Amino acid sequence: MAQVSLRGLRKRFGDVEVLKGIDLDVRNGEFMVFVGPSGCGKSTTLRLIAGLEELDEGDILIDGVSAKDQRPAERGTAMVFQSYALYPHMTVADNLGFALKMAGVGSAERKAQVQRAAETLRITDLLQRYPRELSGGQRQRVAIGRAIVRKPRVFLFDEPLSNLDAALRVDMRIELSRLHQELGTTIIYVTHDQVEAMTMGHRIALFNKGRLEQVGAPMELYRAPANEFVAGFIGSPRINLIDRPLAGQATPEHGALWERLGLGAAQRAGLRPEHLSVAPSGQGVPATVELAEYLGDTTLVHLRVPGVAHLLTARADGGVTGLAAGSKVDLVPEADKAIAFDAQGCLVA
Numbered sequence: 001m002a003q004v005s006l007r008g009l010r011k012r013f014g015d016v017e018v019l020k021g022i023d024l025d026v027r028n029g030e031f032m033v034f035v036g037p038s039g040c041g042k043s044t045t046l047r048l049i050a051g052l053e054e055l056d057e058g059d060i061l062i063d064g065v066s067a068k069d070q071r072p073a074e075r076g077t078a079m080v081f082q083s084y085a086l087y088p089h090m091t092v093a094d095n096l097g098f099a100l101k102m103a104g105v106g107s108a109e110r111k112a113q114v115q116r117a118a119e120t121l122r123i124t125d126l127l128q129r130y131p132r133e134l135s136g137g138q139r140q141r142v143a144i145g146r147a148i149v150r151k152p153r154v155f156l157f158d159e160p161l162s163n164l165d166a167a168l169r170v171d172m173r174i175e176l177s178r179l180h181q182e183l184g185t186t187i188i189y190v191t192h193d194q195v196e197a198m199t200m201g202h203r204i205a206l207f208n209k210g211r212l213e214q215v216g217a218p219m220e221l222y223r224a225p226a227n228e229f230v231a232g233f234i235g236s237p238r239i240n241l242i243d244r245p246l247a248g249q250a251t252p253e254h255g256a257l258w259e260r261l262g263l264g265a266a267q268r269a270g271l272r273p274e275h276l277s278v279a280p281s282g283q284g285v286p287a288t289v290e291l292a293e294y295l296g297d298t299t300l301v302h303l304r305v306p307g308v309a310h311l312l313t314a315r316a317d318g319g320v321t322g323l324a325a326g327s328k329v330d331l332v333p334e335a336d337k338a339i340a341f342d343a344q345g346c347l348v349a
């Protein structure tokens with residue numbers, strides 16, 4: 001286990017400044033998820049920690065020791081790539097044991113460690129197969145096993161599940177969380193999938209354009225996003241953003257909705273779909289159904305309120321039916337759940 005501290009990390013590729021000063025402390029034994037849109041710099045940060053890229057400015061401390069002058073092999077990190085990067089001509093057992101062999105570990109000890117890793121990942125029956133004889137999920141397990149046998153101080157995962165189908169991704173999410181509980185090793189995990197971030201991370205570091213927007217526990221980012229970007233990135237379906245109506249120009253519906261939110265001077269309100277409900281006419285703010293998505297356990301209702309710029313999404317009970325496009329309904333917001341943002345898009349505390 002190790003603590004990883006990033007201090008003022010900066011990195012450019014040619015003219016493009018990809019990291020514009022990243023400061024972050026990853027705690028001992030923590031499962032830290034780096035999340036953010038494509039190209040925001042999360043993989044570059046991971047590769048800097050692994051020593052696969054060189055820093056322009058700043059420092060990386062692993063257990064308080066600067067990694068700047070350490071080669072990748074000296075850092076005690078093990079990386080798992082999206083592409084698996086297995087040796088095609090080697091069996092699973094040889095793939096797992098290769099790093100140990102290179103490190104001069106004897107055959108009997110190597111065999112024991114490979115066996116242990118295979119048991120942890122539940123792939124003992126695959127040890128004699130070749131990578132081409134494995135499914136995507138099995139290959140990913142082998143790739144993780146290869147990292148485990150090295151007994152790293154820090155695991156670095158770069159989008160390890162993105163090549164798997166949806167059902168397998170869910171299984172592997174659970175497996176990886178179990179693995180972390182079992183090993184207790186510090187994990188830094190890169191993904192662009194906010195569901196993975198929410199379900200697996202002790203904490204999330206949300207990147208955007210080479211900077212960190214917010215670092216915190218998943219529910220902290222969900223309930224108290226530092227700004228509109230965080231609010232919009234975390235949560236599916238997306239949070240509803242409702243502008244304050246311009247004085248004297250609001251439609252009665254927009255005015256009534258804003259009034260119900262009770263946010264006074266805020267510039268914009270964020271309201272999660274589960275905090276917006278559909279009620280019989282006369283009980284709330286009049287709206288028109290654009291589309292209802294019946295998902296079984298819930299129904300997502302996309303609604304138009306005259307004067308409000310965007311469609312609003314309400315998450316209704318799965319029993320709600322008969323909401324044809326064009327139906328008139330009323331919307332009732334849970335005002336105490338509304339999140340207020342100022343003119344700069346920052347959270348109003």
Ligand SMILES: Nc1ncnc2c1ncn2[C@@H]1O[C@H](COP(=O)(O)OP(=O)(O)OP(=O)(O)O)[C@@H](O)[C@H]1O
Pocket residue numbers: 013018036037038039040041042043044045191192
């Ligand atoms: N070796 C490189 N040479 C030039 N540009 C690079 C290199 N590596 C990354 N970049 C650029 O740096 C930016 C950040 O890339 P990075 O891979 O860190 O993003 P990311 O947040 O991990 O995105 P994704 O989810 O798409 O992988 C991108 O604009 C990318 O094109």
